[in-house]
Amino acid sequence: MKDKIKKKIQLRGQEEEYFLCKSLRARRIRLSVAIGGVVSITTPWHCGEQKAIDILHDKTSWVLQKIEYFKKVGQISKLGGSRKDFLQNKEKARALVEKLIAEINCDKKFVFKRIAIKNNKTRWGSCSRKKNLNFNYQIISLPEQSAKYLVVHELCHLKEMNHSYRFWNLVGEYVPDYKILSKQLRKNIF
Secondary structure: OEEEEEEEEEEOOEEEEEEEEEEOOOOOOEEEEEOOOEEEEEEEOOOOHHHHHHHHHHOHHHHHHHHHHHHHHOOOOOOOOOHHHHHHHHHHHHHHHHHHHHHHOOOOOOOOOEEEEEOOOOOOEEEOOOOEEEEEHHHHHOOHHHHHHHHHHHHHOOOOOOOOHHHHHHHHHHOOOHHHHHHHHHHHHO
């Protein structure tokens, strides 16, 4: 269960909005700045609001730097496009994913049930325990290596449903520079 409240704070004389999220599942405090300069701080349920405010003040430089960065970058890589854009590009995305899977999975090492193309707002892809692969239609906007990494990442979850060293070793067999590509994808979303 999560409780999300919109708040305002003064950081170096600038009023900034942020979301305070209290979570029963959170074990520690997490501060993030997403595309559009959206600041979120997630705390364990029992943690007081003052602790979150103290962290925002401690990390003021980092927060303002990220907000400025996202203002420069703009909304270029924001996930969750319009329904019209999704419908126009869904099949193109499916064709790309199927092509990449055919190239990567030529030895039929990875067995899955279905591929779904979605219009997610926060994820590039996912793999369910039922062995269904899901990809954001905006995969078509990624550079080829990033799209390949994304497909490999989800295929490897068919063997390892976690992010253990075995999982990353398996990803590395197909995409040796996965660390760089993973960081680029995270920067472009969150």
